[in-house]
Amino acid sequence: MKRVVITGLGAVTPLGNTVKEYWQKLVNGELGIRKITKFASDDINVTLAGEVKDFDPSQVLDRKEQKRMDLFSQYGLAAALEAWEMSGLSDAEINHKRFGVIVGSGIGGMTTLQDQVRVMDKKGANRVTPFFVPMVIANMASGNISIRLGAKGTSQTIVTACASATNAIGEAFRAIKSGAADIMISGGTEATICEIGIAGFAALNALNTTNDPKRASIPFDKERKGFVMGEGAGMLVLEELEHAQKRGAVILGEIVGYGSNCDASHMTAPLKDGSGAADAIAMALEEAKIQPEDIGYINAHGTSTPANDAAETTAIKHVFGAYAKKIPISSTKSMTGHLLGAAGGIEAVASVKTLQEDLAHPTVGYKVSDPECDLDYLTEGVRSIHAEYAISNSFGFGGHNAVICLKKWRDQ
Incomplete structure (x- = not known):
């Protein structure tokens, strides 16, 4: 089995359109x-969201390309190119034949779908753009990244709702670990x-x-009543360790474990006892060959919904067990909102930076304690930590659970 390291990060988020800006705003709360x-x-009765701000697609796409690519693909490509x-x-x-792409997206080109249905309704079917299908279909983020970078290995899209990006990263990790690829770009x-x-x-x-x-x-x-929609993309470059070392790459971290399963219970609600999510966490720790007490940080799924946070x-x-109360836990969604299929991507980026910088970002907005949620959620601001291992959790509609385990990189 090969070792899998992280050599690049990219982010387009409601907190900034580069990793540097995103991370600085996270630690600043x-x-x-x-x-x-x-x-x-106004007529929907929802007025807030985590919108990406000041995104300039012309930095990565010419005008013709922009018209042929939905915003979800534009975000994904921009983050991938930064990474x-x-x-x-x-x-x-x-070797471009051993370079692949696996990207997660919960829905794909939803804005294009909405807009073109309106065009058809108002102007007729013959006015629908000929680029409608390649703009809408969820695989086109992976496809466009592969085309731009010449990645001729496996190119896949994972659609597991809010677990999509973490599943994508986990499957890319497995592709390299098994020896099927040298390099993978992955995220959501x-x-x-x-x-x-x-x-x-x-x-x-x-x-x-x-x-x-x-x-x-x-x-x-305790007063949480639902999540806030977010948007954007988070991408990682994963690389086989010897491949990265041979070319003198700067290594940012290592992926050492992955857990994925299904609650097989309900379309939208998690199991109340959290057993499916717990099994996925345990799988990631088992593959990493570490004990629960080795984990020094958790980036929680933490959506701000009553059922999810309690589960x-x-x-x-x-x-x-008893060690749970000693682990620093953050919810990135407290600042970005919930990026659905991209959430695990930007949260993986945050987890890598946490291990690199020995800093864990806060969970902002917390005021009222909940007896059902009684762990160390870093509600008092950024904290200095010294973690060798971290996990990032993602759980999605359909009962999908995905967890990755990351290790701090030390020259060895």
Whole structure:
């Protein structure tokens, strides 16, 4: 089995469109959730979202390409190119047939789908853009990244709702570990802040309807009432250890374990006892060949929904026992909102930076303690930590559970 290291990171988020800006705002506890500007949302009764701000697609795409690519693909490509440049692979001799891409997206080109249905309804079917299908289908983030970078190995898309990006990273990890690839770009991308996206989740009563950004996404708080929609992309360059060392790459971290399973219980609700999530965490630790007490940080799924936060807390207690209360835990979604299929991508980036910098970002907005959620959620601001291992949790509709285990890189 090969070892799998991380040599590049990329991010397009509600807190910034580079890893540097995103991470700095995370540790500062800044809020990326504001009033929706993409459309008038008053009739939906949801006014807040974690929108990407000041994104300039012309930095990675010419005008013609922009018209042929939905925003979810644009975000994904921009994050992938940042990770690619950071990795130094742009200047390296590589075997493109052993270079692959696996990207997660929960929905794909939802904005294009909405807009083109409107075009057809108002102007007729013959006015639908000929690029409708390649803009909408969820595999085109992976496809466009592969095309741009010449990745001729496996190119796949994972669609497991809010677990998509973490499943994608886990499957890319396995591809390298098994010897099937040398290099993988992996993560997630999503752009669902549009009328039908917000309305659909609002109809499920899944979204918080407050007008106060500071009390909108409040994971583990007793007054949590739903999540806040976010958008963006998070990407990692994964590389086989010897391949990275041979070319003198700067190694940012290592992936050592992956767990994936299904609750097989309910379309939208997690198991109340957290047993499915707990099993996925245990799988990741087992593959990493470590003990629960070795974990020094958890990036929680932490969506700010009543059922999810309680179930995740129960799952963590089940795996870690009494040690659970000693583990620093953050919810990135407290600042970015929930990026659905891209959430695990930006949270993996945050987890790598946490291990690199010995800093864990806060869970902002927390005020009211909940007896069901009684762990160390870092509600008092950024904290200095010394963790050798971290896990990042993602759980999605359909009962999908995905967990990756990361290790701090030390020259060895």
